[in-house]
Amino acid sequence: MGNVTFTQLPQVAGRQAPVSYGAKRRTFVYAKFTMNSAYATGGDTLDSASLPTNIGSLKAVFITPNHDGTRTFTWDGSTSTPKIKAFDAFATEEGAGTDVSGTTIHVILVYEQG
Numbered sequence: 143m144g145n146v147t148f149t150q151l152p153q154v155a156g157r158q159a160p161v162s163y164g165a166k167r168r169t170f171v172y173a174k175f176t177m178n179s180a181y182a183t184g185g186d187t188l189d190s191a192s193l194p195t196n197i198g199s200l201k202a203v204f205i206t207p208n209h210d211g212t213r214t215f216t217w218d219g220s221t222s223t224p225k226i227k228a229f230d231a232f233a234t235e236e237g238a239g240t241d242v243s244g245t246t247i248h249v250i251l252v253y254e255q256g
Contacts, residue, residue, distance in 0.1 A: 145189050148175045149246065169197045171251040177215075177228065177242035183235070185218050185225030186242075198255035200224065210245045 171194055178186045193200070203217040203224055213236070218225040226247060228236040236242060 145178060145187050148173060148189070148192050167198070167255040168201075169253045169255070171197075171253060172248070173251060174246060174248050177226065177245045177247065179241050179243040181228055181236050181238065181240040181242050183238040185227035188224045188226065190223070193251070194253070198253040200251060201254045202252040204250040204252070206248050206250065213242065213245065215245070215247060 175188075188203075200221045203226075205215050205217060205226065208215050212231060214229045214233070216227050216229070218227055226249075228240070228242050228245075230236060
């Protein structure tokens, strides 16, 4: 319970680390996944085994779009075990066990080297 299912594994956009800012090279990675059928309190985890390696450290997760018409989705801010949190129309986190598997999430993961 609590892991997302990747429907499109993370893909590095363009060449590795194509953007440099302040001597930090950034790589943008696109992925698509569905949420879990039994939502975990605190958010569904992005499976680290499915995330890219050797392109730097994860720095940010952007969800686009961040809503599906009934729920809003946010990144919990963790770079070691990133989670996607689901909130209902009243901005209350979904309860444990809620089926949110009908939602497909598109994300851009930002990695940084240097």
